[in-house]
Amino acid sequence: MNKKIIVKLPYITQEIFIGEKMLDFVVSKIKSRKYDKYILIVDINAKKDRRNYFNRLINDLNIVDIIVLQPTPNYKSFKECEKVIKRLIKVKASRKSCLISVGGGYVSDITGYVASNYMRGIGFVQISTTLMSMVDAVIGKVAINYGNYKNLLGSFYSPKFVFSDLNFLSTLRKEEKVLGLSEVWKHALIKRDEDIVKKIESYLLNFSDKHYSEFIHFSMRVKKSCVENDYDDRIGSHKALSLGHTFANFLERKSKMRHGVAVMYGIIFATILSKRLGKLSLENYTRIIKTAKRFEKNIGLLKSIQKDLKVKKVLESFFSDKISENNSLNFVLPIDSGYLIYKNIPEKIATEALEIFKKLEL
Ligand SMILES: NC(=O)c1ccc[n+]([C@@H]2O[C@H](COP(=O)([O-])OP(=O)(O)OC[C@H]3O[C@@H](n4cnc5c(N)ncnc54)[C@H](O)[C@@H]3O)[C@@H](O)[C@H]2O)c1
Numbered sequence: 434m435n436k437k438i439i440v441k442l443p444y445i446t447q448e449i450f451i452g453e454k455m456l457d458f459v460v461s462k463i464k465s466r467k468y469d470k471y472i473l474i475v476d477i478n479a480k481k482d483r484r485n486y487f488n489r490l491i492n493d494l495n496i497v498d499i500i501v502l503q504p505t506p507n508y509k510s511f512k513e514c515e516k517v518i519k520r521l522i523k524v525k526a527s528r529k530s531c532l533i534s535v536g537g538g539y540v541s542d543i544t545g546y547v548a549s550n551y552m553r554g555i556g557f558v559q560i561s562t563t564l565m566s567m568v569d570a571v572i573g574k575v576a577i578n579y580g581n582y583k584n585l586l587g588s589f590y591s592p593k594f595v596f597s598d599l600n601f602l603s604t605l606r607k608e609e610k611v612l613g614l615s616e617v618w619k620h621a622l623i624k625r626d627e628d629i630v631k632k633i634e635s636y637l638l639n640f641s642d643k644h645y646s647e648f649i650h651f652s653m654r655v656k657k658s659c660v661e662n663d664y665d666d667r668i669g670s671h672k673a674l675s676l677g678h679t680f681a682n683f684l685e686r687k688s689k690m691r692h693g694v695a696v697m698y699g700i701i702f703a704t705i706l707s708k709r710l711g712k713l714s715l716e717n718y719t720r721i722i723k724t725a726k727r728f729e730k731n732i733g734l735l736k737s738i739q740k741d742l743k744v745k746k747v748l749e750s751f752f753s754d755k756i757s758e759n760n761s762l763n764f765v766l767p768i769d770s771g772y773l774i775y776k777n778i779p780e781k782i783a784t785e786a787l788e789i790f791k792k793l794e795l
Contacts, residue, residue, distance in 0.1 A: 436650050440572055440591070440657045442664045447591045449570060451649050455598040456486060459560065460493045462594055468531035468556050472524065473499045474517060474544045476536025479562035479601060494533075497524045504539040508689075509546075509577040511586065517547045531556030534592075537563030537609075538692070541592075545575030549590035559592040563605055564613025564645070565693055567597040568620070568652035573660040573671075583685055589665055597649050599642075607640060611731045612693025615677075617648045618724060619700060620655040622767045623673050630724055637727040673772045675756055676765040677703055683750040684738065694732055700767070701725050705793070706786040707766035710775065717769050722795070729795040744787045751783060 435452030450458070463471070471494045473487075480487055480501065490496065500520055502513065521530075532555065534544035541559045548557035561567040576587030602610070614633055621629040629651055632644045656674065663671040677699030684695040704721045707713040713721075729735055756763045762778040 436646065438650070438653045438657055440661060442573060442591055442661070444589075445591050445593060447572065447593060447595070449572075449595040449597070449653050451567070451597045451599070451646055451653070453599045455596055455600075456489060459594075459596050459598070460490065462596075463494060463531070463533070463558055466531070466556065466593065468529055469527055470497045470524065470530040471495065472497060472521060472526060472530065472532050474532055474534045474536070474540055475499060475501050476540045476562060477501050477503045478604075479536050479540075482604065490533075490535075496533075497526075502536065502540050502543065504537070509539060509542050509584075511577060511579055513543055514547050514577060517543065518551060521547070521551055526551065526555065528552045528555055531558060533558045533560060535560040535562060537561070537566040538569065541566055541571050542575050542577055545571055545590055545592065546577045546587060549575060549588035554590070557590065557592045559595045561595060561597045562601040564602060564610045564648075565616060566613075567602075567645075567649045568613050569616040569656065570595040570597065570653065572653075572656050573664050574666070581686065583682055599645050602642070602645060608731075609693075610640070611637070611728070612691055612697075614648070615693045615697040615700070615728065617652050618728075619674075619676050619696060620652045622700065622721070623659070623676060623772045624655055625769075625771050626651070630720075634724055634727050637731055669774055672756065672765055672774050676700065676767060676772055679703075679751055679754045679756055679764055680747070682754055683747055686750065687746075688741075690734075694734065697725070697728050697732060698735070698738060701793070702786065702790050703764060703766055705789050706764060706778070706783065707768055707773075707775075709782055709786045709789065710766070710778065712766055712768045712773060712775070714769050717767075721767060726795045735793070735795055739791045739793070742787065742791055744784055744791075747787055748780065748783060 435450045438449040440447040532544050532548045534541040576584035579585040659670045659673050677696045680702040681695035681699035684690045708718045763776045766773045766775050
C-alpha cells in the first residue's frame with residue numbers, strides 16, 4: 434500500500450506517493466489528468482538496467498520524446514534547459530502537455546524550471562530516483578544555477594504528482610544515500626524528533642533498507658508543514674528548510690561540493706553558532722555533534738574543509754546569502770525546541786563560531 438501526502442498550495446494541490454513497484458499506479462494516476470502529450474526527462478543512471486520499466490512507461494503513456502540528461506559538475510545550467518525547450522518546440526508541446534522527470538534533484542529542478550516557464554507553465558510530474566529527491570522532493574520551489582550563482586533562476590512551482598518508488602534505490606550508490614540522509618537530519622532537527630535521529634544514526638552504521646519509507650514520509654510531512662503555511666517564502670516557516678544551507682551555499686559555490694554533503698557541514702556550523710549565541714544547551718549541542726560524528730565517518734571531508742577555510746571569504750558569502758538582508762547577518766539555527774530564524778548576528782560572533790568550526794574534531 435502506497436503512503437500518500439497531500440500538499441495544498443494556492444495554485445495546485447500536490448499529491449506525493451511513497452511505495453514499491455509503483456509503475457501501474459504511476460501510469461494510471463498520470464493518465465487520469467488527461468494531458469495531451471507526455472515528454473520524459475530522464476537521468477541516464479536511473480535509466481540504466483531498467484529497460485522494462487521505461488519501455489512500459491513509454492508505451493503506456495504514448496511518450497512523444499525522451500530527453501536523457503547526465504548530471505555534470507556544470508550543475509543545472511540554463512543551457513541544459515534550453516536544450517529541453519528546443520525539443521519541446523520540436524514535438525509541439527502545448528499548454529496541456531506534461532513533463533515527467535525521472536531522476537534525482539538535478540533532473541527535477543531542470544524539468545520543473547522548464548515546465549514553469551514554457552508557455553507560462555505546463556504539466557509537471559516528478560518520479561524521484563535518489564534518496565535526496567525522495568526526502569526533499571519538490572514542494573513549491575524549483576531552481577537552476579546561472580554562471581557562478583546557485584539556484585539564481587527559479588519559480589514557485591510544484592509537480593502535480595511526486596512518486597517515490599523505493600525500488601529505484603537498489604542501484605543508488607551508498608554515498609548518494611548518505612547525502613539524502615543529511616536532509617532527513619535537518620528535518621529531524623527542525624521538529625526535534627529524537628526517534629528519527631536515532632534511526633539515522635543506526636542507518637549510518639548498518640545501511641539497512643528498513644527505514645527508507647519512514648524517512649521519506651517523515652521528511653515530506655515536515656517539508657509540507659513548512660511550505661504550506663508560507664508557500665512564497667515570506668512569513669518564516671519556509672525559511673526553516675534553510676537550516677544548514679547558508680554555510681552549505683558557500684561550500685557548494687567554492688568547491689562545487691555536492692548539496693547533501695554541504696548541508697551536513699552546514700548543520701554542524703549552525704549548531705556551533707547557535708551554541709555560541711546561547712541558543713542551544715550543552716546537552717543538545719553534544720547530542721547533535723554525536724550524530725555529526727556518524728556522518729563524518731561516512732563522508733570524511735572535515736579536515737580538508739577546515740584547511741582551506743578563509744574566514745573573511747565565508748563572512749562575505751554569509752552577507753550575500755539570500756537569507757541575509759540589508760546588511761544584516763541572518764541564520765536558521767537549531768535550538769533546544771526546534772529552530773529559530775536569528776537576525777542581526779554580530780560579525781564578531783560569526784567569526785568566533787568559524788574559528789571554533791576550524792578546530793572542531795569529529
Ligand atoms: N527544488 C527542490 O526542492 C530541491 C530539493 C532537493 C534538492 N534539489 C537539488 O537537487 C540537486 C541534488 O539532487 P540529488 O542529490 O538527487 O543529485 P543528482 O540528481 O545529481 O543525482 C545524484 C547521482 O545519482 C545518479 N542517479 C540518480 N538516480 C539513480 C538511481 N536510481 N540509481 C543509480 N544512480 C542514480 C545520478 O545520475 C547522479 O549521478 C541539487 O542541485 C539540489 O539543489 C532541489
